[in-house]
Amino acid sequence: MKLRTEDGAAVIEFALVLPILLILVFGIINFGFALYNKEVITNASREGARAGIIIGNPRPSATQIKNVVTSYLTNVGWNASKASISVTPAAGATGGASGSDLTVRVDYPYSFLVLPGLIPGFSKNITLSAQTLMKLE
Numbered sequence: 469m470k471l472r473t474e475d476g477a478a479v480i481e482f483a484l485v486l487p488i489l490l491i492l493v494f495g496i497i498n499f500g501f502a503l504y505n506k507e508v509i510t511n512a513s514r515e516g517a518r519a520g521i522i523i524g525n526p527r528p529s530a531t532q533i534k535n536v537v538t539s540y541l542t543n544v545g546w547n548a549s550k551a552s553i554s555v556t557p558a559a560g561a562t563g564g565a566s567g568s569d570l571t572v573r574v575d576y577p578y579s580f581l582v583l584p585g586l587i588p589g590f591s592k593n594i595t596l597s598a599q600t601l602m603k604l605e
Contacts (some may be wrong), residue, residue: 494582502578502596509551509574510598512540516572520555523605527564530555537574551576564604573599 516537520528534553541548552575557564564570575597583590 491583491587498580498583501581502594505576505578506596506598508541508544508546509576509596510600512537512551513572513574513598513600515540516553516555516574517570517600517602520570520572521602521604523566527604533572537572541576546576566604568604569601570604571599571601573597 516533519536520533522528533555537553538548538551541551554571554573556571556573557569575595577593578596579593580590
């Protein structure tokens with residue numbers, strides 16, 4: 469025979485564990501989306517750097533490299549106007565010597581979906597950054 473004092477203990481234990489379980493599940497989902505977005509901007513910076521290191525006369529300009537990155541972001545369905553794209557050194561991209569460095573950096577704002585509502589003080593917005601350095605051909 470069950471003791472009356474144990475009635476409802478499972479419900480109370482579940483109620484205590486549920487918030488922690490929800491934070492864990494939504495945290496995994498949110499950070500999974502953030503990791504995916506980080507990978508997209510990393511690929512965008514790589515594509516820009518690949519386009520910029522190609523040997524040619526004249527070499528691709530910083531604007532042309534930025535257009536490659538913008539095109540990549542647009543093709544994956546992102547609003548490319550939110551991205552901050554920088555190409556350094558700008559002079560290296562337009563006429564640098566072979567073997568000199570070209571850096572393409574992409575910054576993109578990311579907003580967490582659920583975690584800020586579940587965890588007080590959790591920052592809703594962060595900036596994801598990716599940088600690719602390649603040598604000019």
